[in-house]
Amino acid sequence: MPRNDLGEVRRSAAVATFGPGAVVDFRADRATVSAVAAGLEEWDRNFPPSGMVNEQTIREERLEKKLNKRGFRLPPVRDPLKENDEKALVAVRFPTWLQCPQCDRIGRQDMWADEPGRAGRFCPECTRKAPGRKEVYVVPVRFVTACEAGHLDEFPWHMWVDHDAGCTNTKGFLKLVSEQAGLAGLILSCAKCGARKSMDGIFSTRETSRMPACRGLRPWLSVPAETCTHRPRAAQRGASNLYFPVIESALSIPPWSDRLKEAIGMAWELIVGVLPEDRPRQIEILSKTVLAAVLNELEMTPEQFRVEVERRIAAEASIDTENLRLEEYRQFTGGTYVRGIDREFEIRPQAVPDGLKPLLSRLVKATRLREVRAMTGFTRIHPPGDSIAPVAQLSASPLEWLPAVEVRGEGIFIELDSEALADWENRPAVIARASRINDRWIAEWITRHGSEQRPERVITARFLLIHTFAHALMRQLTLDCGYSSTALRERLYVQTGANAMAGLLIYTATTDDDGTLGGLQRQGDPERIDRTVRAAIASQEWCSSDPLCIEDMLSREEDLSLAACHSCVLAPETSCEEFNRFLDRALLIGRPGAPETGYFGSLLRDAPR
Incomplete structure (x- = not known):
């Protein structure tokens, strides 16, 4: 087994629930390990080549322009055809405070015993007493702290227990014992000075004000701490408000739904990177090398291909990045069939039932859809949804790409x-x-x-x-x-004013x-x-x-x-x-x-x- 191999997560989960900065629970052998998924730099380092040269990429022109990125990367996966492929994404142990389930002691990770090649830590004292000296693995503590700016830190255990004056155990083991139900019965104590305090009120506003100032830690990134003015809050390690992914999405609609740009791959950059007057010559050269197979598959001549490229470049310049959904809404309400053998968007307008005509004006069956969901960051404590909410970074510095997944499915569009x-x-x-x-x-x-x-x-x-x-x-x-x-998901088209919208799309949201x-x-x-x-x-x-x-x-x-x-x-x-x-x-x-x-x-x- 590779050193400290933790486990696997679904590809779609790596760009949502368990994306960079999320706390994930793994089961490594018999040990429970809690870790925070590392930033996007690890995608490049562990699954080269870096950037958009990587083969595990996807394109969606409208979303790329809105987010000002060159493209998107799928969560990397190991090559099943390669034996002993030890490539893996990185996660950093968090929280580093662990608890023994038998003696109830809690302490930092370096205070417990470990074995080379294994991610779990165990209590040496309880292991010596166990039958057959079978390891008694410690588990992650239940509580951590986080702030609205996205920072993540350990819970201040020694501050909470409030040691007696002169206690010498301000950095050592403590005990966390459940004496009765609820937080009031969960008692934190120090064996040295005898200080005891229940965990009651840990989530209250009054106790939050007593927390130490946020240290600006981002354990998922290899960067120094940053200055933060927010007050940290206590949270359960697996709480739902500890991680809200910020997702931007777009449907592939004509003329971008034919996937021409994705078929061309990196050759697209070689074409648009030259002056307009030089493009015919560049396409002629590429059509004899890297584009030969693509043109043959598309059954296009170099001249037909050039005309299509110019049309696509002009179309990209007209994308309304402020309102991607308005273009989708116009496709659904256009009133015509949209279909094609190579397309990712196929709709079939239907007659509105007579009994619903006073309330609904349009009904459309979407028999083929492709949606690209890109993760731009995440928030903690509060869900995203307003323009000035702090969004935590996925990487130490901005990259030319963002992580994304693509979903293919079907749906029903209704307009009121x-x-x-x-x-x-x-x-x-x-x-x-x-x-x-x-x-x-x-x-x-x-x-x-x-x-x-x-x-x-x-x-x-x-x-x-x-x-x-x-x-x-x-x-x-x-x-x-x-x-x-x-398996179902909503996509709302609502707006008042000049470009009014009043529709909704219910579509399949699964990636399988x-x-x-x-x-x-x-x-x-x-x-x-x-x-x-x-x-x-x-x-x-x-x-x-x-x-x-x-x-x-x-x-x-x-x-x-x-x-x-x-x-x-x-x-x-x-x-x-x-x-x-x-x-x-x-x-x-x-x-x-x-x-x-x-x-x-x-x-x-x-x-x-």
Whole structure:
């Protein structure tokens, strides 16, 4: 076994849940090892060649231009055809404080015994007492600290126990014993001075203010600590708020969905890197060498290829980097079939069922889709979603590429009727509910960033409606077509003003073959989608938590949703673009005493009883 080999993670997880800077738990032999995934420089060092010359790359022109990158790299994998291939990504042990499960002592990693070639550490005293002297492996401690700027550090154990004056054990072993249930029964103590303190209140604001200043540590990067003004907070090692990946994504749409640029590979840089007047000569030279096989496969002459290259260069110059989704929305609402044998984007417009025409204006089956998801950084404590949230870096210095994965699948696109939507948006009860959530959003922003600023984003009734409708559809589609709840994902197209959008795409979000089985897009047939939409709305009429849920009694004043809970509209966080925020099923069905708040209320009134 290679030295300190920890285990494996799925390729897609390396650009999301377990990306650079994430704390990952591994099982190495019989030992539990917790480590933080190292930065992108390790991808280059362990899987050469570096940069975009690497063979494990993908392209998506629109996303590249928006993020100002030359391309994207897939999470590297070992070559299965090479024996004894010891290439691997790097992870750094974190936390370095470990606990013996038998004697309950906790201490730094260098205070425990180890064996060469093994990642686990063990307690020498308990091992000597064990039958057959079988190693008693220590486990990572439960608590760490993190700050809003993305820094990660050990929990200040010695500060927390508050040693008696004159205690000489300010750097040695402590004991963490669970004497009864809850944090109040978890006691930290020092055997030297007898100091004892429970872990109760470890997550409270009052105790956070007593924490030492953030040291600016980034253990996933080989760089010195940086100055930080944020106050660190205690968190459980596996807490969900310890790592939020910041993902930018784009669908491959015409003219970029034919994958011409990806087929050309690195030769594209040789073509666009010369002056326009020199391109014909450059293409002629390359067509006899590195491009010969590509042109033969594409059945194109050098002149046809040159014309296509010039068209692509002109198209890239016109990409709207501020709003990639507007171009996708126009493709879906164009009203024509888009298909081709080499394309990654194929749609088939369908007739909207008569019973849904007053509410929906367009229905499109997406029989073939390709999405590229690039990770640009991550946040801690708070999820991303506002323009000034601190985003932690994935590498010590900016690189010409970002990590990404590509997903191929299928989906259903639905557009709401613009006239019906405009009438609904102007109802006083609807405006009042949307204002409540938007006011909470502003209050949260002020709490995090200060009263001198206001968020640019406005939470509108249109957005709340379409987002909640997407969740209701996903829940119903998992029943109708057999996909798991984590296999579906929403993509929202919502905007007001000159380039108004009011649509949503439900598509397969898995990176395996399940995303192309055809079960989802088949539900886009008019007669099937009619049943699905009606069933989705009917399922929202009653929640097992009602009447508390529909009366907003389950939501706290600081929550960013109203009538929404796990029994009705909440979805897996991998399926939701907004981390299950900004939801209100009352905008779908209405609420007691105010049925006009429900956009789809007519479907309930017309349903047979």
